[in-house]
Amino acid sequence: MNLSDNFPIEFYDALVIGAGGAGMRCALKLTEQGHKVAMVSKVFPTRSHTVAAQGGINAALGNVTPDQWQWHMYDTIKGSDYLGDQDAIEFMCQEAAEIVRELEHFGVPFSRLESGKIYQRAFGGQSQNYGEEQAHRTCAAADRTGHAILHSLYQQNIRLGTTIYDEYYALDLLKTINGEIGGVLVMNIHDGAYKILQSSHTLLATGGAGQVFRNNTNASINTGDGLGMVLRAGLPLQDMEFWQFHPTGVAGKGMLISEAVRGEGGKLRNALGEAFMEKYAPHVKDLASRDVVSRAIAIEVKEGRGCGANKDYVLLDISHIPEEVITERLPGIRDISQTFLGIDPIKEPIPVFPTCHYMMGGIPTNIQGQVVSPDDLGEQKVVKGLYAIGECACVSVHGANRLGGNSLLDIIVFGRKAALTISEALHSHKPNRSNTDLNLQSIRQRLQRWQKRSETSAETSAQIDSVIQIKKSLQQIMDRGCGVFRDHQTMQQAFNDLQGIQLRLDNVCLTDFNDVFNLERLAGLELENLVAIAFATVTSALARTESRGAHSRVDFAERDDQAWLKHTLYFQEAHRLVYKAVNLHPKHHVAFEPKPRVY
Ligand SMILES: Cc1cc2nc3c(=O)[nH]c(=O)nc-3n(C[C@H](O)[C@H](O)[C@H](O)COP(=O)(O)OP(=O)(O)OC[C@H]3O[C@@H](n4cnc5c(N)ncnc54)[C@H](O)[C@@H]3O)c2cc1C
Secondary structure, three states, rough: OOOOOOOOEOOOEEEEOOOOOOHHHHHHHHOOOOEEEEEOOOOOOHOOOOHHHHOOOOOOOOOOOOOOOOHHHHHHHHOOOOOOHHHHHHHHHHHHHHHHEEEEEEEEOEOOOOOEEEEEEEEEEOOOOOOOOOEEEEEOOOHHHHHHHHHHHHHHHHHHHEEEEEEEEEEEEEEEEOEEEEEEEEEOOOOOOEEEEEOOOEOOOOOOHHHHOOOOOOOOOOOHHHHHHHHHHOEEEOOOEEEEEEEEEEEOOOOOOOOOOHOOOOOEEEEOOOOOOHHHHHOOOOHHOHHHHHHHHHHHHOOOOOEEOOOOEEEEEEEOOOOOHHHHHHHHHHHHHHHOOOOOOOOOEEEEEEEEEEEEEEEOOOOOOOEEEEEOOOOEEEEEEEEEEEHHHHHHHOOOOOOOOOHHHHHHHHHHHHHHHHHHHHHHHHOOHHHHOOEEEEHHHHHHHHOOOOOHHHHHHOOOHHHHHHHHHHHHHHHHHHOOEEEEHHHHHHHHHHHHHHHHHHOOOOOOOOOOOOOOHHHHHHHHHHHHHHHHHHHHHHOOOOOOEEOOOOOOOOOOEEEEEEEEEEEEEHHHHEEEEOOOOOOOOOOOOOOOOOO
């Protein structure tokens, strides 16, 4: 690569960065509307993390128990610990039934009831009639729902001819000379060649960043690249203190055992054989919201009732569930247990412990999928040319804690909505290429920094550590400092340690940064994003002196609506924080006022 060369440019009506469920749904709609779209993915599209989603997608179809979108809305707001924006949650829950029917027509093979209707299972935090009996709201294709959705959407995109850049890595957003977002710089992973994809409409759908923690359920590609790009463009991230720890990761390994297992009747037990959730959530027990169950497990272990030689996990018992239910509804879970633990859950319980699963925060957007950022007067303004959807975005429908089955819904609802927003803009104003000159200076500077690292490390590589070592240290710092329970001391220590990580990254040894296939370079670029996200998380979490949803502080154990019913916005420069109000104004339903959250 020669940085003085001009990069080749391709021009598109719209760019979709990411080919998970969110990106695919968006690209499909845009292509269907006749626009010239490019979708970019750093892995082959059907390897995106959506493929791993097990349990299902929520919609108030009422096929198993009576249901209404208004009850779904209430449950989601309560689950969010009242931090979710009520206008966005209302919109998502209203759209859900239509979205599921549409997926079915795209070819998703949903599991069926005897009647032929779509099967729906019980998931945590779901209720009938605003908090009464358990609801069954999660539509599932056995325990491989994400796989079915992603493959169906991919086939539909192929059918319509969406242009796909697979195994291309997006490095950074490009700005026009007017300061609007005008495209991205991408790199072909096979040969390291750069290319500019230019467009007046760039959408980020780059997924989550669970790799910031050591124990996580996420794919190794979930490194929050879109979030890093946004921070480097001088834009904020929202609510980054809120990370979901899933209660049932395979102990010591992290991979997910779906909530569907408890939905089908599975019970958590401690070393004494007690079904301990009865103590923590007397009404709904094992199907309490995820943050509640994760804390309960952490407390059982901390108080010495953990299982195994080190007393460091609990057991998920499904031995009382009929064998045919397990083989029909939970075949993937049985597979995971047999492959990774050598355990057949029909006969033996599964060792589990909380594991980082989902990022509630992300790139702030409005319901239309447009990225928003405060101006100098603190007013929220649309960032021209930039959109975000899916796990990388924060719209915010999950607030401080996401309910199971609501993320697949979020990615499809807002994937479709953002496509309609872009399509409308394209129909009213076809972009003119000549007035979108790009400013490449900051991008060249970043690449030059990396190239320099490779040159200096060639001289001193023996003494300097590697990208992999730094990533491991980063993950340990985050596990220790910002896990299920946190306090000022653990987080301040994490912040200090992160400064050391930043220094190590600045001097990292990179053997080659030239025009070749080089996975170390890729890991380095990803690590830069993870470190930026870790700073956003720790800074936001240190400042929030309350406990809400997944942000659980030992030193501030109560929720404080007076001071903290507001969203955090984090800017990378000087680790600056500003705050914005939670939307308590749904369009159709009355607002749900914050109440104590009991299950
Ligand atoms: C194990 C597991 C099980 C889950 N089960 C459920 C469930 O049952 N129900 C539910 O509602 N939710 C579930 N979730 C959550 C849900 O699956 C995810 O939040 C959701 O699928 C994310 O979709 P996405 O499209 O935003 O991102 P992803 O599917 O993660 O896709 C991200 C895309 O961005 C691309 N990308 C990223 N960075 C770059 C870059 N720099 N350059 C180019 N491309 C890039 C990737 O290649 C990929 O195509 C689960 C999550 C996990 C980890």
